[in-house]
Amino acid sequence: MKVEEWKHLFSPGKIGSLYVKNRIMMAPLGSRLTTENGAVTDDMIEFYSQRARGGAGIICIEAMGIDYPLAVGNANHVRFHDNCYMPGHAKLAERIHECGAKAFALLWHAGINKGAFMGETPVAPSAILNPNTGIVPRALTTEEIHELVDKFGQAAHRAMLCGYDGVSVHASHGYLISSFVSAATNQRTDEYGGSFENRIRFAMEVLEAIKKNTRKDYPVMFRINGCDFIENGITEEEAADFARALEAGGVDAIDVSAGVYGTIDKMIEPIQYPEGWKLYLAENIKKAVHVPVIGVGVIHTPEVAEKALRDGMVDFVALGRELLCEPQWPNKVKAGDLHYPKCIGCNSCFERIGKSLPLRCAINPLAGRESHAPAPVCQPERVAVVGAGPGGVTAAVTAKRRGHMVELFEETAQIGGQLLLAAAPPRKDKIYDYISYLKEELKDSGVTVHTNRKFTAEDAKNFDHVIIAAGADSRHMAVKGAESFTQTAWEALAEPADSFRGRNVIVVGGGSVGCETALYMKEGGAASVAVVELREKIAMDMDNISRMKLIHEIEEAGIGQYPSASLKYAENGTGVLEGCGGQAEQQLPCDLVVIAVGSLPRRALAEELYQAGIPAVSVGDAAAIGKIGEAVRSGFDAAASL
Numbered sequence: 154m155k156v157e158e159w160k161h162l163f164s165p166g167k168i169g170s171l172y173v174k175n176r177i178m179m180a181p182l183g184s185r186l187t188t189e190n191g192a193v194t195d196d197m198i199e200f201y202s203q204r205a206r207g208g209a210g211i212i213c214i215e216a217m218g219i220d221y222p223l224a225v226g227n228a229n230h231v232r233f234h235d236n237c238y239m240p241g242h243a244k245l246a247e248r249i250h251e252c253g254a255k256a257f258a259l260l261w262h263a264g265i266n267k268g269a270f271m272g273e274t275p276v277a278p279s280a281i282l283n284p285n286t287g288i289v290p291r292a293l294t295t296e297e298i299h300e301l302v303d304k305f306g307q308a309a310h311r312a313m314l315c316g317y318d319g320v321s322v323h324a325s326h327g328y329l330i331s332s333f334v335s336a337a338t339n340q341r342t343d344e345y346g347g348s349f350e351n352r353i354r355f356a357m358e359v360l361e362a363i364k365k366n367t368r369k370d371y372p373v374m375f376r377i378n379g380c381d382f383i384e385n386g387i388t389e390e391e392a393a394d395f396a397r398a399l400e401a402g403g404v405d406a407i408d409v410s411a412g413v414y415g416t417i418d419k420m421i422e423p424i425q426y427p428e429g430w431k432l433y434l435a436e437n438i439k440k441a442v443h444v445p446v447i448g449v450g451v452i453h454t455p456e457v458a459e460k461a462l463r464d465g466m467v468d469f470v471a472l473g474r475e476l477l478c479e480p481q482w483p484n485k486v487k488a489g490d491l492h493y494p495k496c497i498g499c500n501s502c503f504e505r506i507g508k509s510l511p512l513r514c515a516i517n518p519l520a521g522r523e524s525h526a527p528a529p530v531c532q533p534e535r536v537a538v539v540g541a542g543p544g545g546v547t548a549a550v551t552a553k554r555r556g557h558m559v560e561l562f563e564e565t566a567q568i569g570g571q572l573l574l575a576a577a578p579p580r581k582d583k584i585y586d587y588i589s590y591l592k593e594e595l596k597d598s599g600v601t602v603h604t605n606r607k608f609t610a611e612d613a614k615n616f617d618h619v620i621i622a623a624g625a626d627s628r629h630m631a632v633k634g635a636e637s638f639t640q641t642a643w644e645a646l647a648e649p650a651d652s653f654r655g656r657n658v659i660v661v662g663g664g665s666v667g668c669e670t671a672l673y674m675k676e677g678g679a680a681s682v683a684v685v686e687l688r689e690k691i692a693m694d695m696d697n698i699s700r701m702k703l704i705h706e707i708e709e710a711g712i713g714q715y716p717s718a719s720l721k722y723a724e725n726g727t728g729v730l731e732g733c734g735g736q737a738e739q740q741l742p743c744d745l746v747v748i749a750v751g752s753l754p755r756r757a758l759a760e761e762l763y764q765a766g767i768p769a770v771s772v773g774d775a776a777a778i779g780k781i782g783e784a785v786r787s788g789f790d791a792a793a794s795l
């Protein structure tokens with residue numbers, strides 16, 4: 154594909170007085186690459202400058218607290234409430250410029266989404282219980298609202314002094330400003346609540362204060378929700394009215410996101426969401442205003458981005474996780490190079506930052522630690538990698554690109570390892586794209602691949618290094634009476650979904666694998682599927698966004714959920730459960746038992762080599778059971794260390 158085909162994507166754009174080289178913005182991604190006091194670090198500078206070097210026209214920095222401690226949710230959220238943070242931000246803005254992009258600072262007050270950080274009660278327009286945190290926030294006084302308006306103005310002034318090309322104001326996602334706009338969270342009876350005009354007053358005053366505190370033509374963008382997707386929340390009509398008011402108030406661009414924490418799957422979409430699904434919300438705003446509108450959400454391919462621009466739905470596209478995965482996306486696309494990884498929506502990035510851990514990406518092992526790219530080797534050595542799952546392929550490609558002589562050994566006929574099973578459940582086909590990418594990587598890097606080939610201690614003697622990425626075995630469990638009609642979830646996922654048509658299935662183990670397998674079989678036509686889990690809830694091994702979506706799908710599919718229960722026995726077409734939250738035994742139809750009780754590292758080869766005195770390093774599940782990101786990073790690290 155040629156660059157001419159993306160002519161809208163790579164045409165220059167303009168936000169207020171600011172000329173932008175193309176129509177690509179990096180969406181804000183909280184990175185937790187800060188110090189423990191929320192200051193900019195070298196890692197953070199490298200993280201953003203890589204994306205700037207990758208060709209994005211604008212880099213929008215993650216949410217920056219305009220007050221402390223009430224505006225930020227955690228110690229290592231970016232702080233911007235004091236001049237002492239300016240040197241770091243000035244360096245950051247400067248570096249982004251050196252790498253060819255424009256930089257926007259995202260001014261933020263967390264409001265009700267703060268949790269109880271520092272023991273302080275979160276603040277909000279009204280003292281209404283936040284179901285997501287379980288905390289009743291404190292309603293701001295009028296005086297406090299005025300102080301916060303001033304603080305937004307001061308932060309914008311600071312941003313301008315630091316060299317940021319503009320500011321974006323965080324008025325979405327249920328954070329403070331949008332919680333004023335939404336009738337669901339604003340029940341004030343003063344001039345900041347009640348009518349729509351009153352509910353947007355805080356936002357409008359913030360805009361005014363920013364304009365007062367910055368030079369006349371300093372670009373100001375607002376990030377708003379195109380829809381909250383909750384009862385009484387911001388609707389599409391209100392979002393359009395809000396955008397019109399902001400335009401009248403002098404805003405230079407509007408970035409349209411969606412969802413609040415109760416509908417977070419609309420904000421940071423899990424794997425099931427199709428590309429560009431919420432661009433219609435940006436289009437709705439575009440119809441209401443004349444200033445540039447930015448659309449965001451699950452954009453992976455230039456086709457989707459270009460079409461949205463060409464069809465006039467948006468003026469800019471913002472890419473978040475795709476640039477995490479592939480910082481060089483704009484440059485590659487422009488050059489017609491479509492060999493890049495696509496984000497699989499696993500949300501392990503968001504899961505990590507939710508735990509205050511530095512940002513990482515499951516697919517891109519260097520994300521968040523860009524300066525750690527391993528150097529080429531002076532002395533090539535012979536490296537064997539055993540196992541062609543994501544960890545093994547990453548290890549092999551990394552070692553090969555560093556200059557080693559690498560051979561990859563895979564026992565089966567296929568590349569992908571457990572990814573082949575992970576891709577099978579409904580709406581998870583982005584994983585197939587990832588498998589294709591890994592295959593291209595192997596080809597492109599020139600790794601010698603042996604499939605259908607078992608690696609032994611004898612083979613190891615021909616290599617200087619052995620990396621074992623042999624994966625895991627599914628853990629089995631016997632259910633009394635069901636010996637003749639039991640299989641593991643992995644076995645079930647390897648069969649066509651419609652082979653379960655008409656079956657009555659009980660899945661033992663309600664982790665992510667059990668739940669996804671249940672969905673696979675039910676959507677394949679199983680007559681009934683029940684998930685039985687010892688813990689109090691199902692799918693507890695998942696990040697909360699992916700879990701929210703999967704549980705919704707399980708409910709929609711009519712799959713029975715039996716937490717705090719176990720399958721005692723199964724016979725004569727019936728399964729008998731015990732536990733069930735203290736209830737008496739329950740009987741369910743059952744002619745197939747599927748076991749999904751986890752997996753065990755495959756350690757046979759490591760043990761064999763150890764006994765033979767041959768050093769080897771195990772990565773991924775072969776070392777410790779984990780998710781894709783752990784396999785990829787440990788494979789990468791093993792290859793980087795050679």
Ligand SMILES: Cc1cc2nc3c(=O)[nH]c(=O)nc-3n(C[C@H](O)[C@H](O)[C@H](O)COP(=O)(O)O)c2cc1C
Nearest residue numbers: 180181182183215216421450451472473474502503
């Ligand atoms: C790890 C992570 C951190 C995020 N941090 C922020 C943030 O600080 N402020 C914000 O407005 N949105 C934040 N978002 C939302 C993104 O800006 C973006 O709207 C969302 O991820 C959907 O776009 P994408 O599919 O291109 O990633 C974050 C998303 C992720 C995955």
